[in-house]
Each structure stands twice: as C-alpha cells, then as structure tokens.
Amino acid sequence: MRIRFNLNNQAVEIETDADERLSDVLRRDFGLLSVKKSCMQETYNSCTVLLNDHAVPSCIIPIFAVSGQNIITFEAFxxxxxxxxxxxxxxxxxxxxxxxxxxxxxxxxxxxxxxxxxxxxxxxxxxxxxxxxxxxxxxxxxxxxxxxxxxxxxxxxxx
Structure with a gap:
C-alpha cells in the first residue's frame, strides 16, 4: 500500500504493508532512531511522536492511519x-x-x-x-x- 503523509515538515510517500506499525516504519525506512521500540503496547511512551500536534505512542498506530497526517519526531522538534x-x-x-x-x-x-x-x-x-x-x-x-x-x-x- 502506498501511504503519503508529512514527516518532520516534509511530504513523504512510502510503499509498505498497511498494518505495519508507525514506529517500525519511522525507524527502518526513515532512520529516525529517537522512536524507540520497547513495549509495543503503549506502556513506556519511548516511541512517542506528535501526530497533528498530539503526543501519541507510535508503536500502536498502524501506518495506514497516518495517511494525509502530520508527524513530527524528536529529531525535528x-x-x-x-x-x-x-x-x-x-x-x-x-x-x-x-x-x-x-x-x-x-x-x-x-x-x-x-x-x-x-x-x-x-x-x-x-x-x-x-x-x-x-x-x-x-x-x-x-x-x-x-x-x-x-x-x-x-x-x-x-x-
């Protein structure tokens, strides 16, 4: 599935499985290492990103849910x-x-x-x-x- 979204104030597009977790895509495909992979169940929030200015744990968000959205990681913030x-x-x-x-x-x-x-x-x-x-x-x-x-x-x- 092709997903388009804004990442750190830049339009990006990626081809990936729709149910992949946002945290995995940010680390693997964009090299954003501030997004830690730890609990995968919203326990520690070390994977937090800003999704439309709201702090959210990226480990529980499927990549398809960010289509057309704005994501800011710690690197940009x-x-x-x-x-x-x-x-x-x-x-x-x-x-x-x-x-x-x-x-x-x-x-x-x-x-x-x-x-x-x-x-x-x-x-x-x-x-x-x-x-x-x-x-x-x-x-x-x-x-x-x-x-x-x-x-x-x-x-x-x-x-």
Missing part, C-alpha cells in the same frame, strides 16, 4: 524554540532525562503546552500516565511545565 523553552525549564527544575525517555517526555510536554495555556496538575499527570522512567518525577515536570506556560503567557501579553 529538538531544533525548535519550543524545545529550547521546555528543556531550559526542565534544567531549572533539576530534571536530567535519560536517552530512553527523553523524546517521549519532551514531546508530551510540548503537547501539553500547546493544548493548555495554564495546565492543572491533573492535566499534566494524566498526560504522563504512560511515561514510566526512573529519571523523572511528575512533581518536577509539573513545575517545569507551569514555568513554560507562565513564560509564554507573559510573552503573549507583551505583544
């Missing part, structure tokens, strides 16, 4: 100002991410900040429910994301 804002806030909170969870944790953070100008603790906790890693704690992540949102609201009011 890490070049943005949003990435810099979030990682700066994480550093201020003393958060050091390991290589296993960093893509999922930061893409989820971006998704939260995009959806909510002033996220509640519960909204942040709910978004991270599947992100399990020893290097992070939800209290520090919550503080960092609230800091990012305050900064963005402040910048918006300055304009």
């Amino acid at each position: 890490s070049t943005t100002q949003e990435y810099k804002d979030i990682t700066t806030a994480f550093e201020k909170e003393g958060i050091t991410l390991c290589g296993f969870c960093s893509a999922g944790t930061l893409l989820t953070a971006h998704s939260i900040v995009q959806k909510h100008w002033n996220p509640t603790d519960e909204q942040i906790r709910d978004a991270y429910i599947g992100t399990v890693c020893r290097c992070t704690d939800i209290v520090s992540i919550t503080a960092a994301l609230k800091q990012v949102c305050r900064s963005r609201r402040s910048k918006r009011h300055e304009k």
